[in-house]
Amino acid sequence: xxxxxxxxxxxxxxxxxxxxxxxxxxxxxxxxxxxxxxxxxxxxxxxxxxxxxxxxxxxxxxxxxxxxxxxxxxxxxxxxxxxxxxxxxxx
Amino acid sequence: xxxxxxxxxxxxxxxxxxxxxxxxxxxxxxxxxxxxxxxxxxxxxxxxxxxxxxxxxxxxxxxxxxxxxxxxxxxxxxxxxxxxxxxxxxxxxxxxxxxxxxxxxxxxxxxxxxxxxxxxxxxxxx
Numbered sequence: 442x443x444x445x446x447x448x449x450x451x452x453x454x455x456x457x458x459x460x461x462x463x464x465x466x467x468x469x470x471x472x473x474x475x476x477x478x479x480x481x482x483x484x485x486x487x488x489x490x491x492x493x494x495x496x497x498x499x500x501x502x503x504x505x506x507x508x509x510x511x512x513x514x515x516x517x518x519x520x521x522x523x524x525x526x527x528x529x530x531x532x
Numbered sequence: 533x534x535x536x537x538x539x540x541x542x543x544x545x546x547x548x549x550x551x552x553x554x555x556x557x558x559x560x561x562x563x564x565x566x567x568x569x570x571x572x573x574x575x576x577x578x579x580x581x582x583x584x585x586x587x588x589x590x591x592x593x594x595x596x597x598x599x600x601x602x603x604x605x606x607x608x609x610x611x612x613x614x615x616x617x618x619x620x621x622x623x624x625x626x627x628x629x630x631x632x633x634x635x636x637x638x639x640x641x642x643x644x645x646x647x648x649x650x651x652x653x654x655x656x657x658x
Contacts, residue, residue: 489599492595503624507613
Protein backbone atom coordinates (compact mmCIF):
# COMPACT_ATOMS: atom_id res chain seq x y z
CA UNK A 442 0.00 0.00 0.00
CA UNK A 443 2.82 2.38 0.92
CA UNK A 444 4.42 1.72 -2.44
CA UNK A 445 1.22 2.84 -4.21
CA UNK A 446 1.08 6.00 -2.12
CA UNK A 447 4.75 6.72 -2.77
CA UNK A 448 4.30 6.22 -6.50
CA UNK A 449 1.20 8.43 -6.59
CA UNK A 450 3.02 11.17 -4.69
CA UNK A 451 6.04 10.86 -7.02
CA UNK A 452 3.74 11.22 -10.05
CA UNK A 453 2.12 14.30 -8.52
CA UNK A 454 5.37 15.97 -7.51
CA UNK A 455 6.82 15.43 -11.00
CA UNK A 456 3.92 17.31 -12.56
CA UNK A 457 4.85 20.77 -13.81
CA UNK A 458 4.18 23.55 -11.32
CA UNK A 459 3.73 21.28 -8.29
CA UNK A 460 6.01 22.18 -5.38
CA UNK A 461 4.61 19.84 -2.75
CA UNK A 462 1.96 17.31 -1.86
CA UNK A 463 0.69 15.74 1.31
CA UNK A 464 -1.68 12.86 2.08
CA UNK A 465 -3.60 12.47 5.33
CA UNK A 466 -5.98 9.80 6.65
CA UNK A 467 -9.53 10.43 7.93
CA UNK A 468 -8.19 11.28 11.39
CA UNK A 469 -5.75 13.83 10.02
CA UNK A 470 -2.66 11.68 10.50
CA UNK A 471 0.03 12.10 7.88
CA UNK A 472 0.31 9.27 5.34
CA UNK A 473 3.10 10.95 3.39
CA UNK A 474 4.51 14.27 2.27
CA UNK A 475 6.76 15.15 -0.65
CA UNK A 476 8.48 18.32 -1.81
CA UNK A 477 7.90 21.56 0.08
CA UNK A 478 5.21 20.14 2.34
CA UNK A 479 5.36 19.51 6.04
CA UNK A 480 3.72 16.47 7.62
CA UNK A 481 2.64 18.74 10.49
CA UNK A 482 -0.12 20.25 8.35
CA UNK A 483 -1.86 16.90 7.74
CA UNK A 484 -4.35 17.57 10.56
CA UNK A 485 -5.12 21.03 9.24
CA UNK A 486 -5.66 19.74 5.70
CA UNK A 487 -8.10 17.07 6.95
CA UNK A 488 -9.89 19.68 9.10
CA UNK A 489 -10.30 21.99 6.09
CA UNK A 490 -11.72 19.12 3.99
CA UNK A 491 -14.15 18.22 6.83
CA UNK A 492 -15.24 21.82 7.32
CA UNK A 493 -15.88 22.33 3.58
CA UNK A 494 -17.85 19.05 3.41
CA UNK A 495 -20.23 20.47 6.07
CA UNK A 496 -21.41 23.12 3.58
CA UNK A 497 -23.50 20.46 1.82
CA UNK A 498 -23.52 17.28 3.90
CA UNK A 499 -25.46 15.20 1.34
CA UNK A 500 -23.12 15.91 -1.59
CA UNK A 501 -19.84 14.37 -2.69
CA UNK A 502 -16.67 15.81 -1.13
CA UNK A 503 -15.86 19.15 -2.76
CA UNK A 504 -12.51 20.32 -4.08
CA UNK A 505 -11.13 23.23 -2.06
CA UNK A 506 -8.93 25.59 -4.00
CA UNK A 507 -6.95 28.42 -2.41
CA UNK A 508 -4.89 30.91 -4.31
CA UNK A 509 -2.83 34.08 -4.11
CA UNK A 510 -0.67 35.81 -6.71
CA UNK A 511 2.09 33.21 -6.62
CA UNK A 512 0.76 30.00 -5.06
CA UNK A 513 -2.18 27.65 -5.29
CA UNK A 514 -3.33 24.95 -2.93
CA UNK A 515 -5.83 22.20 -3.78
CA UNK A 516 -7.43 19.99 -1.14
CA UNK A 517 -9.69 17.01 -1.85
CA UNK A 518 -10.99 14.05 0.12
CA UNK A 519 -11.30 10.74 -1.74
CA UNK A 520 -12.65 8.01 0.54
CA UNK A 521 -10.59 7.91 3.72
CA UNK A 522 -7.67 9.86 2.23
CA UNK A 523 -7.34 13.64 2.06
CA UNK A 524 -4.81 15.03 -0.40
CA UNK A 525 -3.36 18.52 -0.69
CA UNK A 526 -1.29 19.71 -3.64
CA UNK A 527 0.73 22.93 -3.51
CA UNK A 528 1.46 24.64 -6.81
CA UNK A 529 3.57 27.56 -7.96
CA UNK A 530 1.80 29.89 -10.37
CA UNK A 531 3.93 30.53 -13.45
CA UNK A 532 3.72 34.16 -14.52
CA UNK B 533 -29.54 70.04 12.17
CA UNK B 534 -31.32 67.88 14.70
CA UNK B 535 -30.19 64.37 15.46
CA UNK B 536 -33.16 62.54 14.03
CA UNK B 537 -32.77 64.04 10.54
CA UNK B 538 -29.02 63.28 10.69
CA UNK B 539 -29.71 59.64 11.52
CA UNK B 540 -32.43 59.44 8.88
CA UNK B 541 -30.01 60.76 6.28
CA UNK B 542 -27.28 58.36 7.39
CA UNK B 543 -29.75 55.51 7.22
CA UNK B 544 -30.91 56.46 3.73
CA UNK B 545 -27.27 56.81 2.59
CA UNK B 546 -26.19 53.44 4.03
CA UNK B 547 -29.32 51.76 2.75
CA UNK B 548 -28.50 53.13 -0.70
CA UNK B 549 -24.91 51.83 -0.50
CA UNK B 550 -26.08 48.34 0.50
CA UNK B 551 -28.72 48.25 -2.22
CA UNK B 552 -26.11 49.31 -4.78
CA UNK B 553 -23.75 46.55 -3.58
CA UNK B 554 -26.61 44.07 -3.64
CA UNK B 555 -27.26 44.97 -7.27
CA UNK B 556 -23.57 44.50 -8.12
CA UNK B 557 -23.53 41.02 -6.57
CA UNK B 558 -26.76 40.11 -8.34
CA UNK B 559 -25.25 41.00 -11.71
CA UNK B 560 -22.48 38.39 -11.45
CA UNK B 561 -23.12 35.90 -14.29
CA UNK B 562 -24.51 32.52 -13.21
CA UNK B 563 -24.65 33.42 -9.54
CA UNK B 564 -27.40 31.60 -7.67
CA UNK B 565 -26.71 33.13 -4.27
CA UNK B 566 -24.40 35.55 -2.49
CA UNK B 567 -23.31 36.72 0.93
CA UNK B 568 -21.29 39.74 2.03
CA UNK B 569 -19.81 39.33 5.52
CA UNK B 570 -17.81 41.59 7.81
CA UNK B 571 -14.39 40.36 8.95
CA UNK B 572 -15.96 39.04 12.16
CA UNK B 573 -18.60 37.03 10.28
CA UNK B 574 -21.71 39.22 10.51
CA UNK B 575 -23.94 39.10 7.43
CA UNK B 576 -24.10 42.53 5.72
CA UNK B 577 -26.08 41.61 2.62
CA UNK B 578 -27.29 38.34 1.15
CA UNK B 579 -29.47 37.08 -1.66
CA UNK B 580 -30.56 34.13 -3.79
CA UNK B 581 -30.05 30.67 -2.27
CA UNK B 582 -27.78 32.14 0.41
CA UNK B 583 -30.30 34.70 1.63
CA UNK B 584 -29.93 35.07 5.43
CA UNK B 585 -28.00 31.79 5.48
CA UNK B 586 -26.07 32.17 8.71
CA UNK B 587 -25.17 28.47 8.76
CA UNK B 588 -23.15 28.84 5.53
CA UNK B 589 -21.72 32.15 6.83
CA UNK B 590 -20.47 30.45 10.03
CA UNK B 591 -19.03 27.49 8.11
CA UNK B 592 -17.20 29.83 5.74
CA UNK B 593 -15.78 31.84 8.66
CA UNK B 594 -14.54 28.53 10.10
CA UNK B 595 -12.93 27.64 6.76
CA UNK B 596 -11.21 31.04 6.57
CA UNK B 597 -9.85 30.64 10.10
CA UNK B 598 -8.53 27.16 9.27
CA UNK B 599 -6.86 28.28 6.03
CA UNK B 600 -5.10 31.17 7.76
CA UNK B 601 -1.86 29.27 8.23
CA UNK B 602 -1.74 26.15 6.11
CA UNK B 603 1.84 25.02 5.75
CA UNK B 604 4.79 27.05 6.91
CA UNK B 605 7.12 24.92 4.75
CA UNK B 606 5.36 25.71 1.48
CA UNK B 607 3.95 29.14 2.25
CA UNK B 608 5.74 31.87 4.19
CA UNK B 609 3.90 32.96 7.34
CA UNK B 610 3.26 36.40 5.85
CA UNK B 611 1.89 34.82 2.65
CA UNK B 612 -1.90 34.78 2.81
CA UNK B 613 -4.44 33.47 0.34
CA UNK B 614 -6.81 36.01 -1.15
CA UNK B 615 -9.27 33.75 -2.93
CA UNK B 616 -10.81 30.41 -2.11
CA UNK B 617 -13.27 28.25 -3.98
CA UNK B 618 -15.17 25.15 -2.90
CA UNK B 619 -16.21 23.22 -6.00
CA UNK B 620 -18.98 20.62 -6.24
CA UNK B 621 -20.09 18.77 -9.41
CA UNK B 622 -22.56 21.39 -10.63
CA UNK B 623 -21.93 24.48 -8.53
CA UNK B 624 -19.24 26.19 -6.52
CA UNK B 625 -18.74 28.72 -3.75
CA UNK B 626 -16.22 31.45 -4.47
CA UNK B 627 -14.92 33.31 -1.43
CA UNK B 628 -12.72 36.38 -1.59
CA UNK B 629 -11.68 39.24 0.65
CA UNK B 630 -12.12 42.73 -0.67
CA UNK B 631 -12.43 46.10 1.06
CA UNK B 632 -12.26 44.37 4.48
CA UNK B 633 -15.36 42.37 3.64
CA UNK B 634 -15.75 38.70 2.80
CA UNK B 635 -17.63 38.15 -0.43
CA UNK B 636 -19.18 34.74 -1.06
CA UNK B 637 -20.82 33.86 -4.36
CA UNK B 638 -22.53 30.56 -5.14
CA UNK B 639 -22.30 29.88 -8.89
CA UNK B 640 -23.74 27.32 -11.26
CA UNK B 641 -21.32 25.13 -13.26
CA UNK B 642 -21.87 22.96 -16.31
CA UNK B 643 -21.09 19.21 -16.27
CA UNK B 644 -17.47 19.73 -17.41
CA UNK B 645 -16.83 22.11 -14.50
CA UNK B 646 -16.71 25.28 -16.57
CA UNK B 647 -19.20 28.12 -16.16
CA UNK B 648 -22.26 27.78 -18.43
CA UNK B 649 -22.06 29.70 -21.71
CA UNK B 650 -23.35 33.24 -21.53
CA UNK B 651 -26.56 34.04 -23.36
CA UNK B 652 -25.77 35.45 -26.81
CA UNK B 653 -25.57 39.22 -26.70
CA UNK B 654 -26.60 41.32 -29.69
CA UNK B 655 -23.54 42.89 -31.31
CA UNK B 656 -25.35 46.11 -31.98
CA UNK B 657 -27.56 47.88 -29.47
CA UNK B 658 -31.08 47.97 -30.73
